[in-house]
Amino acid sequence: QKEVEQNSGPLSVPEGAIASLNCTYSDRGSQSFFWYRQYSGKSPELIMFIYSNGDKEDGRFTAQLNKASQYVSLLIRDSQPSDSATYLCAVARQLTFGSGTQLTVLP
Amino acid sequence: DAGVIQSPRHEVTEMGQEVTLRCKPISGHNSLFWYRQTMMRGLELLIYFNNNVPIDDSGMPEDRFSAKMPNASFSTLKIQPSEPRDSAVYFCASSTQGDQPQHFGDGTRLSIL
Numbered sequence: 001q002k003e004v005e006q007n008s009g010p011l012s013v014p015e016g017a018i019a020s021l022n023c024t025y026s027d028r029g030s031q032s033f034f035w036y037r038q039y040s041g042k043s044p045e046l047i048m049f050i051y052s053n054g055d056k057e058d059g060r061f062t063a064q065l066n067k068a069s070q071y072v073s074l075l076i077r078d079s080q081p082s083d084s085a086t087y088l089c090a091v092a093r094q095l096t097f098g099s100g101t102q103l104t105v106l107p
Numbered sequence: 108d109a110g111v112i113q114s115p116r117h118e119v120t121e122m123g124q125e126v127t128l129r130c131k132p133i134s135g136h137n138s139l140f141w142y143r144q145t146m147m148r149g150l151e152l153l154i155y156f157n158n159n160v161p162i163d164d165s166g167m168p169e170d171r172f173s174a175k176m177p178n179a180s181f182s183t184l185k186i187q188p189s190e191p192r193d194s195a196v197y198f199c200a201s202s203t204q205g206d207q208p209q210h211f212g213d214g215t216r217l218s219i220l
Contacts (some may be wrong), residue, residue, distance in 0.1 A: 032206045043198055043211040044150070088150065092206040095140070095163065097150040 003027065004091050006098035014106050019076040021101050023089030026070070032092035033065060033072045038100070039085045048074060079105040109133070111212035113199050119218045125187040128215045130199030131180055138205045141174055141184050142198040144214075150198070156182065157205055189219045 007022040021035075032051055036044035050056045050063040050072065062075040076083055084105050089098040112131040120126055132139050141153040154164040159176045167174070171190070176182040186193055196216050200209040 034208055043214050046208045046210070049208050090209075095152050095155060095205070097152075099149040 004089055004096045004098040006089050006101050010102040010104060012104045012106055013079050015079060015081060017079050019079045019083065019103055019105070021074040021087050021103070023072045023098055024070055025072070025091045027091060028070060030091045034090040034092065035063060035074045036088040036090060037085045038088060044088055081105045081107050111199055111201050111210055113212035113215055115215060116213060117216045119220065120189060121220050122190055123188045125185065126189045126217060128184040128197050130182045130212060132182070132199070132201030133210055134180070136201035136203055138202045139176060139182050140200040140209060141182070142200065143195045144198060145195045153184070155205065162205070191219045193217065194219050
């Protein structure tokens, strides 16, 4: 079992829709979770971090954490074509990134 | 503030040559990470330093790879001898502590012919 698993892509959503990206992790003691966005040919860019159970909102982005289920997700509301990128989930304690989910937002 | 600075941005060299990648972390960041990214294997952690000391080098693929951090503002990743399978994008990242968000440099795109 991989330490950090992301839902397989690619994922396509129409412009204006909600994109839902999911991630599970194996280390039950993990405390810090991050979502990075990576455009093609660029470096990963931090967009959200979450440490506590529940939801954390920042603009159009919402991160959700459920430590009991070892599950973290990222919701992107009102998706825009500029959101088209690969989204990487990272678990700090495991120093591990998921394989990424490629998101395409269709105009 | 300057971000993480990596050099060179691109490197093309022949098999067997020594390759040295360089990284300057964000000032004040105590943790530094080297990653390798390929299509097949994704983003892999190679080595992690905290306060200039290597903490976890279990991701270093083999003895051909070595990394140093002689001071808080500079780190190198060296490959000697290089092989075509080392071709990848190598990222350096830094953070205030190991479990805090990491900030990535622009990466070095390495091609071994």
